[in-house]
Amino acid sequence: MSTLAARAERAAAVAARHADAVDREGRFPEEAVAALKAERLLGLQIPSQFGGEGAGLTQIAELCSTLGHACSAAAMVFAMHHIKVSSLVTHALDSAWHCRLMERIAREQLLVASSTTEAGIGGDLRNSLCAVETTGEVFALGKDASVISYGAQADLILATARRNPDAATSDQVLVALLADQISLARTGEWDTLGMRGTCSEGFRLEARDVPVEQILPKPFAEIAAQSMLASSHLLWSSVWYGIASYAVDRARAFVQAEARRRPGQVPPTALRLAEVSNAHQAMRGTIVTALRRFEDAHGDADTIGSLGFCVMLNNLKVTVSDMAVDIVRRALSIVGLAGYKNDTPFSLGRPLRDVLSAPLMIGNDRILANTAKLLLVQKSSGQLMSA
Amino acid sequence: MNITQAIRDILGSNEAFAGKADQLSEDDSLFDMGLDSFGSVQLMLALEERFSVEFPDALLNRKSFATIRAIRDAVSTLVRQEAA
Incomplete structure (x- = not known):
């Protein structure tokens, strides 16, 4: 069993090798993320009873720094993934569906992305226009997500939305959407000065017939x-x-x-x-x-x-x-x-x-x-x- | 002086609660109903002015402002301390 630092260094070496190409071509750091998965670094924060390593934010921060030294885009993808995982670890332990999801993240090394930014709202995290529309035990969600970093590459997206179509814009829930439950139509490019590999493109996100248990219980x-x-x-x-x-x-x-x-x-x-x-x-x-x-x-x-x-x-x-x-x-x-x-x-x-x-x-x-x-x-x- | 009514009056001046502050139960979560960080700051400032108290840093958390009951408990304690 090699140390966490050694695993991070190996992943960082791969990231560094491809950093210039990722930047030049404005493409997703796929080699670095494959290395992060191979070193099993995407499930670090997941509690050990779900197959993770129960790492704290300080350990994740050290890895972010190691990766940032090698490839900014790969490091930011890793950071954004773990920001979402920290929400699950902190707030979803009383939800059976999300506990099974955490097991999957650890076992299958799923990459988690975030969808908060929305057309008409901008980057204001605490307001949404789109709303969860529940019918019986399933819901639908359509969101004009003007930015979803690595949305096209993620295995799972955690998206904010209003609790229901009558809710105030600040009365939001967070829903977990697996890549095979959604369609993403690209609506915006990510051709930027830097951080070109985060692929923070705009999408129209559509989800249908998603079980309501995938909505995180906490507001x-x-x-x-x-x-x-x-x-x-x-x-x-x-x-x-x-x-x-x-x-x-x-x-x-x-x-x-x-x-x-x-x-x-x-x-x-x-x-x-x-x-x-x-x-x-x-x-x-x-x-x-x-x-x-x-x-x-x-x-x-x-x-x-x-x-x-x-x-x-x-x-x-x-x-x-x-x-x-x-x-x-x-x-x-x-x-x-x-x-x-x-x-x-x-x-x-x-x-x-x-x-x-x-x-x-x-x-x-x-x-x-x-x-x-x-x-x-x-x-x-x-x-x-x-x- | 009715502290609960004063809290409802002040809440009513917040956009999220306009027209419905009197219908709130004492234990409704104000954050779930749209109270944001700036709203809670405005609420604190208004309460400080109205009751001539100052909320110490230890009370500047979400729990103190989560419900009308929590706010009333905090304000009552501060008003009592001020009087003592």
């Missing part, structure tokens, strides 16, 4: 507050950390090569490297602190759903996404033209284009506006070593 409002917000920001941040680390490693190698060429001198770029190393450590500290606070909460819904915790997670996302861009950009300025070119050992074009998505995926302004509202009632900034 989506609870799922969003208690597992999705935390898992999204923690795992995305870890992917961005991996991308930033790759750039810092390139810059370090470049400075060291310069130092070897001129023994006895400290290259001028070394000072810039020291600055980047400083920012990189601060970024790491921010993520690790947030992961520790999450682990310390031990899944307590009141802590994780509290206003202070939400402010902390919002701040994590804004800080880390901005730092990631800054670090990669500074690494590029150290490496210079060798980083700007696409065919050198120091090329940083792909990671720079990829990381530019970080402040945009859930725009930082939208998150800051949400924090601003929460701060209207928060009373204290907490202690140094505790919340």
